[in-house]
Every structure is written in C-alpha cells, then in structure tokens.
Amino acid sequence: MNRERSATQCSVSWLLQHLDDQGVVVIDCRFALGAPDAGRDAYRAGHIPGAHYADLEEDLSRPPRPGEGRHPLPKEAAFAAFLQRVSITEASRVVVYDALGDMAPRLWWMLRLYGHHDVRVLTGGIAAWHAAGGVLETGAVPQADPLTPMYVSTFKAEWILDKSDVQRLSQVRRVQHLLDARAPERYRGEIEPIDRKAGHIPGAVCVPFTSLYSAPAVLRDEAELRDILDPYLDGAPLGVSCGSGVTACVLAMALFEIGKQPRVYVGSFSEWCADDSLPIATGDH
Numbered sequence: 001m002n003r004e005r006s007a008t009q010c011s012v013s014w015l016l017q018h019l020d021d022q023g024v025v026v027i028d029c030r031f032a033l034g035a036p037d038a039g040r041d042a043y044r045a046g047h048i049p050g051a052h053y054a055d056l057e058e059d060l061s062r063p064p065r066p067g068e069g070r071h072p073l074p075k076e077a078a079f080a081a082f083l084q085r086v087s088i089t090e091a092s093r094v095v096v097y098d099a100l101g102d103m104a105p106r107l108w109w110m111l112r113l114y115g116h117h118d119v120r121v122l123t124g125g126i127a128a129w130h131a132a133g134g135v136l137e138t139g140a141v142p143q144a145d146p147l148t149p150m151y152v153s154t155f156k157a158e159w160i161l162d163k164s165d166v167q168r169l170s171q172v173r174r175v176q177h178l179l180d181a182r183a184p185e186r187y188r189g190e191i192e193p194i195d196r197k198a199g200h201i202p203g204a205v206c207v208p209f210t211s212l213y214s215a216p217a218v219l220r221d222e223a224e225l226r227d228i229l230d231p232y233l234d235g236a237p238l239g240v241s242c243g244s245g246v247t248a249c250v251l252a253m254a255l256f257e258i259g260k261q262p263r264v265y266v267g268s269f270s271e272w273c274a275d276d277s278l279p280i281a282t283g284d285h
Contacts, residue, residue, distance in 0.1 A: 011123055012122065021093070025087055029060075029107050030042050030098045030126070031103045044140065046138055051097075052141055059082045060106055068274075069270040079151075080150055080151045080152075084148050084149070088148075101218070109253065112159075122217070123219065160265075161178075161241075162265070177232065178265065181247040181248050186243070198280075200282070209248075209251060212225065212254045239265050240252050
C-alpha cells in the first residue's frame with residue numbers, strides 16, 4: 001500500500017521521497033501506558049527527522065473527570081492549539097507513526113474527526129523507516145512555524161458514541177454491533193491490569209486490534225481485513241471500543257480502509273465499568 005492508494009496508510013518509500021516537501025508534517029505518537037515518559041524518551045533518542053511529538057495524555061486527551069474514561073478527548077480549542085504548535089494546517093499532508101501500531105491511529109482518527117482529510121499512518125512505524133535506510137534525528141521537538149494559523153475544526157459529532165448511545169443500543173438488543181479491540185483475555189475478564197473491573201460491555205464482540213496487523217503497525221490488505229470484519233457488516237451502524245478509546249481507533253482505521261465509517265466509543269470500557277449501575281459480561285459472549 002502507498003499513500004496514493006490507501007485511505008489510511010503511508011508507505012515508507014513515499015515518506016522517504018517526500019519528507020522534505022512543503023506541507024508535509026510528521027508526528028511521532030509513541031507512548032506506553034504505565035510509563036508515560038517512555039514515548040518522549042524514545043522520541044528524543046531517535047525519531048524521523050523533523051517529526052514533532054504527540055503525547056497521548058497531554059495532547060490527545062485531557063485529565064478525566066469522575067465517571068469518564070481514562071482518555072477523554074481534549075477540548076476543541078486545546079486540540080487546535082496543539083495542531084498549531086506542530087504546524088498542522090488544513091493544507092498539511094500529515095503522517096503519523098509509532099512503534100507497534102497502537103497509538104498513532106488515535107491521532108489519525110482525531111484529525112479525521114476534526115475535519116482533516118489528508119492524514120495517513122506510516123506502515124510499519126519507526127522500525128520500517130529505520131529498516132529502509134531512513135536516518136534518525138535525536139534531541140528535542142523541532143520549533144513550529146510561528147506563522148502557522150490556528151486550525152479551524154469541522155467536528156463530526158456523528159463519528160462518536162457516548163455511554164448513553166451504548167445504553168440505548170443495549171435496550172434494542174443491538175450492542176452486538178459494538179466491537180471491542182482489547183486482547184481476548186481482557187475481554188473475557190480473565191485479567192484486568194488497568195481498569196477497576198474486568199470483563200466487557202454486554203453484547204460487544206472481541207476483535208483484537210492486533211488481529212488487523214500482519215506485523216507490528218503493518219495493516220493487513222483490504223481482502224484480509226474484509227475476511228475479518230465482514231461478519232459484522234450487515235448494514236447496521238457499527239461502533240468500536242477498547243479500554244479508553246485508543247486502540248479502538250485501529251478498528252476504526254481498518255473499517256475506514258474498507259470503506260466503512262464506524263463510531264468510536266471514546267469512553268470505552270474504562271468509562272462503562274466506572275458506572276456501578278451498568279452490567280458487565282465475562283467469558284466469550
């Protein structure tokens with residue numbers, strides 16, 4: 001896949017040829033839950049030349065209020081200020097990357113959510129860049145262009161599910177159209193390393209985000225994605241979730257790649273399980 005032929009992916013070969021083009025903006029999204037400094041440290045140790053850094057908890061979410069999921073969306077003004085800081089305008093050609101394919105799709109989806117259409121995820125992430133002979137730059141975040149205008153959002157509220165939406169789906173027995181991107185053992189409730197309860201939203205179906213990759217950060221081709229996702233594409237609205245609205249964006253990206261537009265439940269299971277009035281399922285169903 002290359003940038004011209006994929007709705008979501010950018011090949012390393014394309015980026016090697018176009019890295020210095022005017023308007024191309026590259027964002028490093030590496031982040032490790034439980035080790036919040038690890039991504040920034042990895043960025044400083046070596047990143048694609050000229051890339052800015054996006055911190056999941058400082059730039060791509062905000063501190064949660066009681067009852068919210070772990071990574072709620074930032075306020076529109078705060079996200080616009082971040083985009084200005086990393087020199088993204090409506091005309092930018094944006095490439096986002098990480099190491100494992102778990103974090104960059106969040107920024108890919110957020111940019112699409114806020115109306116930016118020219119954004120792709122780097123296939124294979126930073127490892128693929130390095131393997132292809134791409135050099136790495138060390139040090140701090142590059143300075144943004146001080147003349148970058150403030151990004152003007154066209155927020156698409158219809159791309160989001162909230163907790164009340166999921167509850168309504170449950171009442172009409174349609175929660176089977178909510179896909180859960182977490183690992184099967186977390187979905188089944190066998191382990192829960194982060195959230196206060198274990199299990200899943202009743203009726204949600206487990207489609208681990210890792211199953212959508214043929215290798216870390218390498219999205220499967222369209223035929224393979226259809227084989228995985230077609231069983232859930234019966235014409236009904238489709239929602240995606242995870243623990244806190246991050247790896248759910250991998251599911252969103254894969255569905256977008258095959259021409260579907262899912263709705264992301266940003267609060268996801270961390271928000272659902274914070275409400276003691278809501279049921280939680282365990283096991284395979």
